[in-house]
Amino acid sequence: MTAFSQLSGTIAERIDQVRETLPETVRLIAVTKQVSIEAMRTAYASGVRDFAESRVQEAEAKQAQLCDLTDITWHLIGHLQSNKAQKALECFQWLHSIDDLKLAQRLDRLAAPLPQKPKSLLQVKLLPDPTKHGWAVEDLLDDLSTLNQCKNLSIQGLMTILPYGLPASEASAAFQKTAVLANTIQQQNLPYLQMHTLSMGMSNDYALAVQAGATMIRLGRILFGDRPT
Numbered sequence: 617m618t619a620f621s622q623l624s625g626t627i628a629e630r631i632d633q634v635r636e637t638l639p640e641t642v643r644l645i646a647v648t649k650q651v652s653i654e655a656m657r658t659a660y661a662s663g664v665r666d667f668a669e670s671r672v673q674e675a676e677a678k679q680a681q682l683c684d685l686t687d688i689t690w691h692l693i694g695h696l697q698s699n700k701a702q703k704a705l706e707c708f709q710w711l712h713s714i715d716d717l718k719l720a721q722r723l724d725r726l727a728a729p730l731p732q733k734p735k736s737l738l739q740v741k742l743l744p745d746p747t748k749h750g751w752a753v754e755d756l757l758d759d760l761s762t763l764n765q766c767k768n769l770s771i772q773g774l775m776t777i778l779p780y781g782l783p784a785s786e787a788s789a790a791f792q793k794t795a796v797l798a799n800t801i802q803q804q805n806l807p808y809l810q811m812h813t814l815s816m817g818m819s820n821d822y823a824l825a826v827q828a829g830a831t832m833i834r835l836g837r838i839l840f841g842d843r844p845t
């Protein structure tokens with residue numbers, strides 16, 4: 617894993633540097649787990665309006681402290697325990713980490729009374745990785761018709777996280793396969809499964825993800841420096 621502790625420049629400068637390399641079609645999501653409120657305000661002042669957190673509780677605490685910034689869009693990117701599903705629907709407009717059918721169905725039930733359907737992504741594992749959640753490709757294909765019944769989730773596409781330390785060629789191939797998978801699903805014309813959003817790419821590999829067609833990249837360390845371990 618690349619260390620980003622040696623990065624030069626302020627947060628604002630780093631945000632600008634990354635932005636300059638991005639096509640307009642790519643939405644930069646600032647990953648702010650373990651990042652201070654002060655650094656988040658700096659990112660906001662630099663124009664960032666999309667913030668992502670891994671944990672519901674951390675997001676809730678930060679949202680209380682940032683409640684004066686009313687135009688932030690909040691993204692959940694971490695594994696969601698079913699007992700936090702209701703809270704997650706209250707805290708986040710985007711759910712990137714829907715990682716199995718049971719969770720999708722539970723969120724769908726809970727979202728029924730909501731005026732705004734949560735924008736949702738299906739987390740898929742292109743490579744076997746026991747440390748990560750998400751559907752294996754074959755399992756996702758098996759579950760599509762059931763997912764298409766989750767009408768209270770506004771399913772927008774796929775999210776993926778690659779195993780750490782992949783060579784660039786393998787990372788590229790995995791991102792490209794994710795894009796192909798989204799296309800394959802789109803072609804089935806299931807009315808409640810939109811597939812135009814691809815959330816893929818982190819600090820280490822976002823350039824490869826963008827080349828492969830990412831529409832959202834999730835950046836933490838390259839903007840804010842290394843997290844304490």
Ligand SMILES: *Cc1c(COP(=O)(O)O)cnc(C)c1O
Nearest residue numbers: 647693818819834835836837838
């Ligand atoms: C932490 C995290 C990121 C950001 O990773 P960096 O290496 O800090 O850019 C992106 N996506 C998910 C799901 C994460 O948990």
